[in-house]
Amino acid sequence: MGKYVVKRLLYMVLVFLIVSLLMYAIYNLIPTDPARAQLEPLKRSLRPAEYEKRYEQLRHQMGLDAPLVVRYARWMGFVPDVNGKFDGLLEGNLGYSQLYKTDVAEVIPIRMKNTIFINIFSTIIALAITIPLGIYCAVHKRGKFDSSVQVLTIIGYSIPIYIIGLIFIWFFAVTMGWLPVSGIETPGNHFTGFRAFLDKTYYLILPVLVMTVGSLGGMTRYVRAAMIDSLSMDYIRTARAKGLREKVVIYSHAWRNALLPVITVIIGWFISIFSGSLIIENMFGLNGMGQLYYQGLMNNDYELALAIQMFYIIISLVGQLITDLSYGLVDPRVRVDK
Amino acid sequence: MKNKNKTKHSCTILQRLFGNRNKVTDFMKEEQLQSPGRLMVKNFTHNTLGMTGLIIFLLIFLFVMIGPAFFKLDLSYQDNTQTNVPPGLNMLSAPEEMNGKVKKIAPGPTFAAGLDEDGKIYLWGKTKITSKIDLKDIPENLKDKDIVDIAAGYDHIVALDKFGKLYVWGNRRLGQDKIPDKLTAYANSGRNPNIVQLEASNQFSAVVTESGDLYIWGNSNLSDIGVKSDYKGNIQKVALTSYAYISLLKDGSVAYTGYQKDNPLARIPEGLDSGVVDIASTSNSVAAVKEDGTVVVWGTCTKGENDVPKFDGKPVRISGGRYHYSVLLDNGKVVSWGDNTHKQTKVPSSVKNVEDIYVGFYQNYAVTEKGDIEAWGLKGYLCGTDDLGRDILNRIVNGGKVTMTVGAISVLISLVIGIILGGLAGYFGGWVDMIVMRVSEVIGGLPFIPFAMILSAIIGTRISVEQRMYLIMVVLGVLSWPGICHMIRAQIFSQREQEYVTAAKAMGIKERVIIFRHIIPNVLSMILVDATLEFATCMLTESTLSYMGFGISPPTPTWGNMLTGANNSLVIQQFWWRWVFPAAIFGICTICINLIGDALRDAVDPKSAER
Numbered sequence: 003m004g005k006y007v008v009k010r011l012l013y014m015v016l017v018f019l020i021v022s023l024l025m026y027a028i029y030n031l032i033p034t035d036p037a038r039a040q041l042e043p044l045k046r047s048l049r050p051a052e053y054e055k056r057y058e059q060l061r062h063q064m065g066l067d068a069p070l071v072v073r074y075a076r077w078m079g080f081v082p083d084v085n086g087k088f089d090g091l092l093e094g095n096l097g098y099s100q101l102y103k104t105d106v107a108e109v110i111p112i113r114m115k116n117t118i119f120i121n122i123f124s125t126i127i128a129l130a131i132t133i134p135l136g137i138y139c140a141v142h143k144r145g146k147f148d149s150s151v152q153v154l155t156i157i158g159y160s161i162p163i164y165i166i167g168l169i170f171i172w173f174f175a176v177t178m179g180w181l182p183v184s185g186i187e188t189p190g191n192h193f194t195g196f197r198a199f200l201d202k203t204y205y206l207i208l209p210v211l212v213m214t215v216g217s218l219g220g221m222t223r224y225v226r227a228a229m230i231d232s233l234s235m236d237y238i239r240t241a242r243a244k245g246l247r248e249k250v251v252i253y254s255h256a257w258r259n260a261l262l263p264v265i266t267v268i269i270g271w272f273i274s275i276f277s278g279s280l281i282i283e284n285m286f287g288l289n290g291m292g293q294l295y296y297q298g299l300m301n302n303d304y305e306l307a308l309a310i311q312m313f314y315i316i317i318s319l320v321g322q323l324i325t326d327l328s329y330g331l332v333d334p335r336v337r338v339d340k
Numbered sequence: 341m342k343n344k345n346k347t348k349h350s351c352t353i354l355q356r357l358f359g360n361r362n363k364v365t366d367f368m369k370e371e372q373l374q375s376p377g378r379l380m381v382k383n384f385t386h387n388t389l390g391m392t393g394l395i396i397f398l399l400i401f402l403f404v405m406i407g408p409a410f411f412k413l414d415l416s417y418q419d420n421t422q423t424n425v426p427p428g429l430n431m432l433s434a435p436e437e438m439n440g441k442v443k444k445i446a447p448g449p450t451f452a453a454g455l456d457e458d459g460k461i462y463l464w465g466k467t468k469i470t471s472k473i474d475l476k477d478i479p480e481n482l483k484d485k486d487i488v489d490i491a492a493g494y495d496h497i498v499a500l501d502k503f504g505k506l507y508v509w510g511n512r513r514l515g516q517d518k519i520p521d522k523l524t525a526y527a528n529s530g531r532n533p534n535i536v537q538l539e540a541s542n543q544f545s546a547v548v549t550e551s552g553d554l555y556i557w558g559n560s561n562l563s564d565i566g567v568k569s570d571y572k573g574n575i576q577k578v579a580l581t582s583y584a585y586i587s588l589l590k591d592g593s594v595a596y597t598g599y600q601k602d603n604p605l606a607r608i609p610e611g612l613d614s615g616v617v618d619i620a621s622t623s624n625s626v627a628a629v630k631e632d633g634t635v636v637v638w639g640t641c642t643k644g645e646n647d648v649p650k651f652d653g654k655p656v657r658i659s660g661g662r663y664h665y666s667v668l669l670d671n672g673k674v675v676s677w678g679d680n681t682h683k684q685t686k687v688p689s690s691v692k693n694v695e696d697i698y699v700g701f702y703q704n705y706a707v708t709e710k711g712d713i714e715a716w717g718l719k720g721y722l723c724g725t726d727d728l729g730r731d732i733l734n735r736i737v738n739g740g741k742v743t744m745t746v747g748a749i750s751v752l753i754s755l756v757i758g759i760i761l762g763g764l765a766g767y768f769g770g771w772v773d774m775i776v777m778r779v780s781e782v783i784g785g786l787p788f789i790p791f792a793m794i795l796s797a798i799i800g801t802r803i804s805v806e807q808r809m810y811l812i813m814v815v816l817g818v819l820s821w822p823g824i825c826h827m828i829r830a831q832i833f834s835q836r837e838q839e840y841v842t843a844a845k846a847m848g849i850k851e852r853v854i855i856f857r858h859i860i861p862n863v864l865s866m867i868l869v870d871a872t873l874e875f876a877t878c879m880l881t882e883s884t885l886s887y888m889g890f891g892i893s894p895p896t897p898t899w900g901n902m903l904t905g906a907n908n909s910l911v912i913q914q915f916w917w918r919w920v921f922p923a924a925i926f927g928i929c930t931i932c933i934n935l936i937g938d939a940l941r942d943a944v945d946p947k948s949a950e951r
Binding site: 156318322 | 389778781782785786787789790791793794795797798799876880883884887888889890900903906907908909912913916919923926927930931933934935938
């Protein structure tokens with residue numbers, strides 16, 4: 003097992019390097035030239051030859067004349083920068099945000115906090131609904147209730163989440179006026195403690211609701227399919243033949259086995275808590291990671307976008323690793339190190 | 341057991357219905373006779389939900405594929421007078437009560453005002469021009485007045501009573517109701533200014549008195565509405581464009597009586613210094629009819645306003661809409677030319693013996709000798725218009741074509757990549773398999789939407805709109821093949837142990853041929869299922885990207901980017917048609933595709949139907 007984890011970790015690092023190099027190369031396609039931008043005010047006062055000389059000098063100073071791979075290594079922090087210091091991603095320098103006029107590392111924490119706050123709620127609620135619903139539908143499969151839930155779940159995962167969002171805003175915020183349309187807290191408030199929490203919760207009800215409803219369809223179907231698979235197994239027949247009560251058969255025998263495929267999906271979900279939902283956060287003006295990424299891209303603040311993109315990639319790689327490992331942990335039959 | 345009885349029963353009913361079919365083969369034999377493909381089709385057609393989905397999807401598909409032939413898309417089209425028009429087709433429905441006693445009809449951008457001989461005012465069309473202003477709310481103090489003339493501007497209406505007093509309602513915030521003091525003074529002192537012509541246009545209005553004086557008031561920031569004093573007492577008639585006006589003088593000549601020297605309208609063509617009988621205007625051009633029946637058009641003509649056709653009679657009266665003209669000939673016929681986007685120049689053949697015509701914007705009204713009203717032009721918009729005045733229905737049809745094309749091509753790209761790589765990995769195994777699987781894991785693991793967004797943001801800025809569309813297709817296709825690749829690989833792993841592959845090998849057939857000619861056709865049904873579900877996913881992703889502004893960019897419509905501006909409470913509530921219709925058709929479409937995919941899967945693999 004330990005060997006397997008190490009192998010996976012090494013593989014993860016390799017993949018991260020390849021993908022980040024790819025991303026860095028794409029990022030370098032942007033036609034910007036910071037050296038020329040810095041020299042622009044001096045252009046008129048300098049003679050062309052001198053201007054060219056200064057420009058070349060500045061390019062060298064900024065490290066722009068190095069080949070792509072070298073610049074990438076500097077950006078990652080593998081090799082020292084032009085000034086001889088290691089200053090890259092590995093040293094915690096995520097870049098400078100043109101939009102916020104500060105280091106990216108300073109912008110992220112507060113956004114991350116908001117994103118996690120929103121996602122934890124919606125994930126827990128969604129799980130609390132989908133798991134019992136999926137089990138119930140599997141046990142009473144082909145019944146009237148199950149059939150209608152099946153149709154509803156197809157509708158649920160077919161409709162894009164922003165349309166669900168529009169409908170919910172229309173109903174709950176615009177027509178009924180129960181909930182605010184967007185925002186994360188009452189503007190200009192000075193609430194503290196519990197009051198602040200309540201205020202935040204009030205503003206987050208609608209986005210959490212939309213996120214929950216948006217994820218109900220897929221998860222319910224998944225739980226139901228896993229449960230039906232496990233209910234059709236021989237050990238269920240054995241359990242029933244033994245005369246166990248139906249409740250015990252379902253929850254103790256069937257559900258625990260159905261949990262195996264489900265748990266990996268759940269872990270994947272919890273991982274996505276950190277990355278946030280781009281669409282929902284933009285729709286409701288929530289100050290989270292997704293919105294930050296969107297703003298970065300919209301305002302051509304590519305260093306910010308690139309840093310968040312790196313973060314997304316790490317999250318997804320770690321998610322894959324944990325999912326793979328959890329297979330082995332929850333199911334003794336699966337030997338991951340094979 | 342119950343089920344079996346049922347089928348038996350229905351069989352007997354069928355037999356009774358369709359006569360004595362020679363024999364009913366037993367269950368096993370019937371099964372044996374069917375090829376897998378036919379069995380699949382049979383299974384599918386018996387799935388009500390799947391069939392319903394298929395039928396609805398095919399209808400939508402035909403609608404968006406054939407529709408663009410009828411709903412021509414003009415990417416540069418926009419019209420600021422037609423913005424956010426609610427759905428409805430009542431713009432031309434002049435009330436029946438007006439028949440036989442029409443005094444005047446004044447068409448506005450999305451509405452029309454009518455006046456009958458008794459001085460009663462009628463309003464029809466989309467009169468609610470903003471959330472607060474409804475032109476149907478005629479001011480109370482107008483009710484018992486004897487109205488003799490009426491004019492409709494872009495967002496206001498002016499009425500004149502028989503004592504020469506003017507009334508304005510509608511949008512009055514930009515000086516639309518700042519009636520010149522002289523006119524009010526006349527009316528208040530009981531002297532009638534004898535107004536002979538009343539006109540209204542883009543936030544300004546004009547009257548011409550019998551004495552030849554022209555008074556113009558309204559929003560002077562946009563338009564040249566000054567009157568040079570040289571022409572005082574000399575003006576017979578005016579024609580208002582959107583931002584200027586032209587006058588017909590008492591000596592039968594035409595003059596630009598405003599102050600803008602460089603206005604295209606001021607370059608009056610030669611030959612109009614006498615003998616002009618009527619003038620009219622569209623939003624940017626003016627036309628004059630001369631005594632001999634020739635029509636001269638000048639100004640900014642962008643939509644064929646100056647392509648004057650040949651008349652089979654002598655024009656006696658001319659009237660202009662937004663980009664078209666209609667003339668009434670002395671034989672009672674009407675001829676229209678100019679822009680035909682809303683069929684406003686297509687005069688119905690039933691229009692003859694016309695007494696008078698009233699034209700404005702995209703509407704034409706002809707009053708016949710009998711007093712009936714014949715109308716043609718823009719009836720309204722079935723699904724309303726968006727914030728640039730574009731027809732939502734038109735954009736739904738054309739956007740659907742784009743969305744479906746992008747989805748289909750992305751699926752094709754991902755299918756080709758997925759089948760080739762999955763086939764290679766599955767057949768060769770070993771290090772080929774290892775590399776393909778690692779690569780697909782990486783690509784499958786990448787957060788899809790952020791990745792597509794950064795690609796589109798960085799590469800998309802340097803290419804044209806059309807190239808960007810191809811970029812989105814390629815990005816979607818290249819990022820979504822891992823699912824299909826995994827499926828193919830797993831299928832091939834199980835297929836290559838089967839006897840027919842061994843047989844093919846024994847016959848010495850090349851491995852490449854074995855994969856693509858023998859194995860792939862056997863897993864084709866699975867590919868079909870995956871491709872269907874993938875199609876829905878691709879459409880969803882494309883629309884999400886477009887919605888966020890990183891997919892296909894406007895003005896090319898897609899179902900996703902039509903919803904881009906819908907995310908605020910004003911649009912959600914006031915302009916509901918802007919999001920409800922695209923969202924509804926898109927939702928129905930993806931639901932249907934997923935239903936089809938599910939039904940196909942059940943048909944291909946009856947075991948999965950147990951789930």
